[in-house]
Amino acid sequence: MAENSDLTSLEESFRKFAIYGDTKATGQEMTGKNWAKLCKDCKVIDGKSVTGTDVDIVFSKVKGKSARVITCEEFKKALxxxxxxxxxxxxxEEAYEAICKLVVGKEPVSAGITKPAATGAVDRLTDTSKYTGSHKERFDESGKGKGKGGRETIVENTGYVSSYKLAGTYDAKVKK
Incomplete structure (x- = not known):
């Protein structure tokens, strides 16, 4: 009875590693990359008696001649x-039980994933209150960008000189 639950949890571990990193995977077949990841994450590869090369060789032995993936049954043969x-x-039998115990209940580890940096340099460079010169004029007091108005001088094509105070009053004068 305990062996039956081990087999189902072994198959569950197989499915978890089979779909890891592949959005189209169904969990029925495992690639060589995921097989190597399973062996590394579950400590099957110890660096002395079992190496990454051994894992790749076993994968090639177990899979079909022209296949690029292994099924759950082939996975058990590989183990x-x-x-x-x-x-x-x-x-x-004891060795197979021991290696199954290494794999049972394990999930893929996502170690080494790059996280966004929240260091002082990024904060310092994106703080608009510390901007000087022409860059300072691109943002309002709250730090929100002004858009095109902050980047370029927008020229009004009214026909008047830029600093003329009585712009737009001509029509009022002529009507008299």
């Missing part, structure tokens, strides 16, 4: 292949 190499002093 059997690696179990003998990973746990040398144990029998085949």
């Amino acid at each position: 059997e292949e690696l179990s003998g190499k990973r746990f040398k002093g144990k029998s085949k």
Whole structure:
């Protein structure tokens, strides 16, 4: 009974790693990249007895001739292949149980993902209150940009000289 639940949780781990990083994946087949990630995240690769190359070789052995992915059954065969190499002093069954315990219940780890930087330099460079010169005129007091009015001098084509005080009063004079 315990083995049955281990198999279902082993298949669940297979599905989680199979869909990792691929929005179109169904969870029925796993790529070589995800197989290598599973082995690395679940500590199947120890760097001594099992290396990344061993994992790739086992993947190539287990998959079909022209296939690029493995199914859940092939995944279990691949774990059997690696179990003998990973746990040398144990029998085949004990080694397979031990490697299944490494994989069961695990999920892909998202380590090393780049997060947005919130350092002092970014804050200092985007603080509009510290801008000087012509850049200062591009923002209002609240720090909101003025748009085109802040970048360019907008010329009014009224026909009057720019500093003429009585602009627009001609029509009132002529009507008299």
